[in-house]
Amino acid sequence: MEGTYKTVRALERGLEILFELNKIGRATPAQLSKATGIDRTTTYRLLHTLAAQGLVGRSPAEDSFYLLRDTRRLSDGFIETDQVLWLAGVELGKMLLKVQWPSDYATFDRGTMLIQETTHRFSSLSVHRNMVGRRRTLFSSALGRAVLAGATDSEREMILQITESSLGRPAPRNIDSLLEDFHQRGYTWSVGGSEGHISAIALPIKGKDRVVGAVNIVFFRRASTPEEIAEKHLDSLKSCVAAIEAGITKTAEDTRSLHGPTPESS
Amino acid sequence: MEGTYKTVRALERGLEILFELNKIGRATPAQLSKATGIDRTTTYRLLHTLAAQGLVGRSPAEDSFYLLRDTRRLSDGFIETDQVLWLAGVELGKMLLKVQWPSDYATFDRGTMLIQETTHRFSSLSVHRNMVGRRRTLFSSALGRAVLAGATDSEREMILQITESSLGRPAPRNIDSLLEDFHQRGYTWSVGGSEGHISAIALPIKGKDRVVGAVNIVFFRRASTPEEIAEKHLDSLKSCVAAIEAGITKTAEDTRSLHGPTPESS
DNA sequence: CAAAACTGTGCACTTAATGCACAAATCTGT
DNA sequence: ACAGATTTGTGCATTAAGTGCACAGTTTTG
Numbered sequence A, B: 001m002e003g004t005y006k007t008v009r010a011l012e013r014g015l016e017i018l019f020e021l022n023k024i025g026r027a028t029p030a031q032l033s034k035a036t037g038i039d040r041t042t043t044y045r046l047l048h049t050l051a052a053q054g055l056v057g058r059s060p061a062e063d064s065f066y067l068l069r070d071t072r073r074l075s076d077g078f079i080e081t082d083q084v085l086w087l088a089g090v091e092l093g094k095m096l097l098k099v100q101w102p103s104d105y106a107t108f109d110r111g112t113m114l115i116q117e118t119t120h121r122f123s124s125l126s127v128h129r130n131m132v133g134r135r136r137t138l139f140s141s142a143l144g145r146a147v148l149a150g151a152t153d154s155e156r157e158m159i160l161q162i163t164e165s166s167l168g169r170p171a172p173r174n175i176d177s178l179l180e181d182f183h184q185r186g187y188t189w190s191v192g193g194s195e196g197h198i199s200a201i202a203l204p205i206k207g208k209d210r211v212v213g214a215v216n217i218v219f220f221r222r223a224s225t226p227e228e229i230a231e232k233h234l235d236s237l238k239s240c241v242a243a244i245e246a247g248i249t250k251t252a253e254d255t256r257s258l259h260g261p262t263p264e265s266s
Numbered sequence C: 001c002a003a004a005a006c007t008g009t010g011c012a013c014t015t016a017a018t019g020c021a022c023a024a025a026t027c028t029g030t
Numbered sequence D: 001a002c003a004g005a006t007t008t009g010t011g012c013a014t015t016a017a018g019t020g021c022a023c024a025g026t027t028t029t030g
Helices: A011-023 A029-037 A040-052 A069-074 A082-099 A142-150 A151-165 A173-185 A226-253 B009-024 B029-036 B040-052 B067-072 B080-098 B143-149 B153-167 B175-185 B226-252
Strands: A056-058 A066-067 A104-109 A110-118 A188-190 A198-206 A210-221 B056-058 B065-067 B105-109 B113-119 B186-191 B198-206 B209-219
Touching: A011 A029, A011 A040, A011 A066, A011 B009, A011 B040, A011 B067, A029 A040, A040 B009, A056 A104, A056 A151, A066 B080, A069 B009, A069 B067, A082 A110, A082 A142, A082 A226, A082 B065, A104 A142, A110 A142, A142 A151, A142 A173, A142 A188, A142 A198, A142 A210, A142 B065, A173 A188, A173 B056, A188 A226, A188 B080, A198 A226, B009 B029, B009 B040, B009 B065, B029 B040, B029 B143, B040 B056, B080 B105, B080 B113, B080 B209, B080 B226, B105 B143, B143 B153, B143 B186, B143 B198, B143 B209, B175 B186, B186 B226, B198 B226
Parallel strands: none
Antiparallel strands: A056 A066, A104 A110, A104 A210, A188 A198, A198 A210, B056 B065, B105 B113, B105 B209, B186 B198, B198 B209
């Protein structure tokens, strides 16, 4: 990412052939060579390498290669939320430039909020590091409260059920005051949170039809109050959330196009 | 495929990293290096190459890499029928050894039968070549008749509608006699087909809940009759079809397992 | 049946992938 | 808060490994 690096050509070319095969659906080595501009024999050998990996197969009758089921091994590990992760990281970075305080992006995961991305490392106003992977409670953290506030009624019910079953104890059901507070203020908050000296405000991130996660701004309890921070930085937080949400709907829109093999008839 | 070739290592290694990333979901260069056994700096550079292609992204905050949506470009071109294609090619090859006559595997595609795989090239009893991509009619070819015969009622209705709309003329609706003939004989047939001197018998290939295509045996009209060929080779044809169908259900069964990223909590 | 196109493989060339080495940054434990 | 341990990023020399030419064999075209 830093200095644009010298890339590995053999890998690039192999991938290029895979891309091409995905477009065409079926092709001979010569066709692929023409399409990619890679020398024919090189194409041939790259195809063999791909075949050895079980990614492409060759028709026993025709000379053409095509994709095999195992190509899924290259992409099945991808999950939608990863895309959001990238976005969140970028936007959090931008926000840090305006707001000095660090912030986290977290998702609801099995009863608690799982921090997925953070700018703690880059903020001079943070003592924490290694935030990613840590968890915050659903009820007492600003992040958790934001998710609860951003959820639809049915979604919230599901979240509460999951939380109860994974925590093994009943969840506090006085959510109403929390929701009211959120609608009044426009954000959720917590004071003296996880370690007694940390406070935060947070907003939910909403996807197409569900709450994806939440983003917060973290500050020292003795340094300021939620109200003061909100006054100064809520707009930044809001536009950060908006940017992430925009990215989500954008990636959701571009429906992946499957193109079947449509050889020309004679 | 022939002599196991010298594979391209750089490509293999890059793919290995992608595989690993698909398993783990999220990893630092060092982790990937350990997991794959590839030198750390090499791993690092391969990751950069993958990143340059837009396949993986790197968290701006954390050091870990993860997959991006574009990994789908590596596999979206794959279609289920391709898997069948490979199978069909192999099985047709096997059948050719027993039955001297050439045979084709074809699928229904926009109103006609599209030949996808063939052993014409390898049969000494064929004058044709370049069969793949050619088309046979739905009503007068053994292949087409086999698909009609193998379809369920609702499926057949769909096939007929598609055919009518793409041919622009009404389809013959006297299918009943065809079906009756099929159930009586156990195969479909055509005499003096596409070019006057070619005959064939055929069987449908059925997938989980739909007709996938059909396989035929082709012979010279003056050399034999459908009845004679069926007597000699229908068993071979049947076991060929059975092998392909077995392969289809097998690949359909192995449901692809998606594994989400489940980072450990602190 | 001759010409053109394509496939498969050996081989020589030198590009380009690789891993070591080192500096810088980051994390960990006390 | 500080020192040791771990990890990251990059330059560079080495040579392994990717690449394309050449040629023989096969297939397709006209």
